[in-house]
Amino acid sequence: MNAPKLEDIKLFLKNSLGQTEVSKNNKKLEDICTALEHNKPYPISINLNEMLGKGGFSYVFSSKSLSSKNEYAVKIIKPDQTKNLGPTELKDFKKKFYRECIIQEEYSKKHQSSIVRLFDYGEFDNTLFMIMERMSNITLRNVIRDQKTWSEKNKLEIAISLSKKLSRIHNDDLFHRDIKPENILLSKNSGIEMENVKNKTYKKLNTSSRLKYADFGLVKWVYSDSVDHYDGWIVGTPRYRSPEQIKNPHSVDHRTDIYSLGLVFCELLYGSLPGIDSTDHLTATEVISPETTKRIRPIVIEKNKTPYKEDFNEIIRKCLKIEPDERYSSIRETQKDLEKLKDYF
Numbered sequence: 412m413n414a415p416k417l418e419d420i421k422l423f424l425k426n427s428l429g430q431t432e433v434s435k436n437n438k439k440l441e442d443i444c445t446a447l448e449h450n451k452p453y454p455i456s457i458n459l460n461e462m463l464g465k466g467g468f469s470y471v472f473s474s475k476s477l478s479s480k481n482e483y484a485v486k487i488i489k490p491d492q493t494k495n496l497g498p499t500e501l502k503d504f505k506k507k508f509y510r511e512c513i514i515q516e517e518y519s520k521k522h523q524s525s526i527v528r529l530f531d532y533g534e535f536d537n538t539l540f541m542i543m544e545r546m547s548n549i550t551l552r553n554v555i556r557d558q559k560t561w562s563e564k565n566k567l568e569i570a571i572s573l574s575k576k577l578s579r580i581h582n583d584d585l586f587h588r589d590i591k592p593e594n595i596l597l598s599k600n601s602g603i604e605m606e607n608v609k610n611k612t613y614k615k616l617n618t619s620s621r622l623k624y625a626d627f628g629l630v631k632w633v634y635s636d637s638v639d640h641y642d643g644w645i646v647g648t649p650r651y652r653s654p655e656q657i658k659n660p661h662s663v664d665h666r667t668d669i670y671s672l673g674l675v676f677c678e679l680l681y682g683s684l685p686g687i688d689s690t691d692h693l694t695a696t697e698v699i700s701p702e703t704t705k706r707i708r709p710i711v712i713e714k715n716k717t718p719y720k721e722d723f724n725e726i727i728r729k730c731l732k733i734e735p736d737e738r739y740s741s742i743r744e745t746q747k748d749l750e751k752l753k754d755y756f
Contacts, residue, residue: 468489490538514627526624526627527543546598551595552592565615566680569622650674651674655735673730
């Protein structure tokens, strides 16, 4: 079996996290690498229960610890993702997998209210897995589909909370590269209540620790010297890619997240995205050419007669500028402008 070598992962950690974190992770890395190199299952004692969901690359199951009875979510990479890979391709695939795990484990401990916790990871019976915090079955997509049942004030609170949590992630020189409603999850005790606004009853979400970012498979360290396996690739979900993710993937920085979050704000406010003819038609294998980049056009957000919504629109428009230099320079600036909208309530 071709496994990621301990030395390779240590070097990756040293370049990206610093020597302190390398020392803290030595035992786990040695256990995992030893298990892989000797084709032994990584020790695990949980029961898999119902399937919570599935994507192109993985399945997610609910599970319970056999000892503590704690609930978890277990993400399992689909076997067909690796079964036809050659030795070199399999090694690269596993490096990417462990890269995602290391990042999410380290930073979810630091930012427990912002990132879905990752408790453990490894390989069992030739299957790669992650053991994560058990969230609810609700994502921000569910909130958007049902957006008329949430008050405008609470939607603003959600937008501010998302900005605040993303700012913490960016402050650690990380950017996500795949922000979308499906990657924003609600905690299991999501605290959905009812509130009365102007004689109408709406749902209300307690945003303090209920919304968390998930899926760090495409995350990048801004100042890392380690190899970025996706550098130069067109990555991310088509409808939420920034123009630079298409035009010049090498130059992508934290402002790509600001663009994607701007689209999420638009959906949160109106329930849908505006008509987009920008990046949603491009695939990860399409060759970038002058003709391709010409097709990337600004997204038009129509004027709204309601002063509050038009002010919110202005924030969205700035997030969605084609040129990164014309957007907010940081998500913290976006948050400050969103905070000003509280005056309407």
